[in-house]
Amino acid sequence: MRQAIRALGWATSILWIFIILFSVTALYSVTNLDIGLGEAQIFPSSEGVVFSLPFHIDNNGYYDISELNITTSVTDCNGTLITFSETFVPSIPRGSSVETAHNVSISLKDIMSIEFTPLLFGDSFFDLGMFITLNFAHAIPLQMSSNATIPWGAPFYGFSIVKVSTLPYNSTHCEIVTYLSFENHAFLDITGTMQLEIYNNANEHVTSGKTSLDVPSRRKYEGQVIMYLDLVDLSRLTESGNVRVNFMTPMFMLEWWSPYG
């Protein structure tokens, strides 16, 4: 029995030393991990755009990191999945470093499949979900998850036709001046052309005109579009009706109906 007791005593001591050594070196390794994020970049792709987030991990610890998997998903405020991306790093051995990038591809097809138009005229938000898994020292699997809300600023927030007024121009024509306003809440400037077509309350086309747009981010736009109308057709312009607005920008083309009067 004495031998058994002695053997158990030795086994216990050796295992305790092993556990303590592992705990201390594991904590030391975790504190010596150098994780850094690079500057996010946006690339055009054949299907849409790719947001690329470069990162590096310097494993200065005593243990390997394996099966690093980064998953991100972006959903709109209704919960519709817009994009889902995965980055897998099979192994980061001790004493080595890895430089890679997590790419989030956003295809225009996916964007167009969601209810896109309200996002151009009203502010909203997107939900960003991030899920990271890895295996530390081939013994301790770790999961990290986080959710963030990304605010979305509408480029044509509060778009409205303020007023449609008639002014004399010459003996045959008059000027139809359409005053309109909106706020560019988007993080990008809006450049392009805006074409307006006025329809009366009988839904008959009255006149049309266009103007160029150059609205910086976070700025209010208050402008007017001047159209010309033959005096003979002036009676067709009713007190109220609808204006068909065609936005043509390098990023998208959009048709929008807005009432006037």
Place this chain on the structure above:
Amino acid sequence: MVKEGNTRAFIKKIILRVFKAASWGFITYLLVCYPLTLIYPFGLLPSGYNQLFNVFVTMVVFFAVVTKFFSETILEYALSIAKALFIIIYFFYVFNGGVVSLTVPVSETTVNLVLDLRAFLAMLIFVNLLALAKSVLQAMSFLARKVEASQLSLR
């Protein structure tokens, strides 16, 4: 006269044991618990874990003191068994059965961490089961020696 001498010897023995137990408790704190306080990540973990860490330190010192106080008695081994059982239950509770979930606030968002420490916990439980087995064998050996001694004195 003889009785008084016995009492004095008993008190002397008790004082010596108390001194030994207190010294052993202090040494245990210095060698086991103090190094742990140096590497324990107080800032990283929630306050609940800090309290559990203090409970661990207190109990380890307590068992070291009482085990030394009752050394060379059957209680020494009973307390060693109790200590092994306490450590098994403690680690099982602290590691939440092997899967630890933490919520860490990072700037404006929160990060949920899930650590799978089942392999590590299994090792901790295994080593304490070995310690428990050792204490049981020691208790049996102690009792066997006692019985043997009493039988020899009867003859």
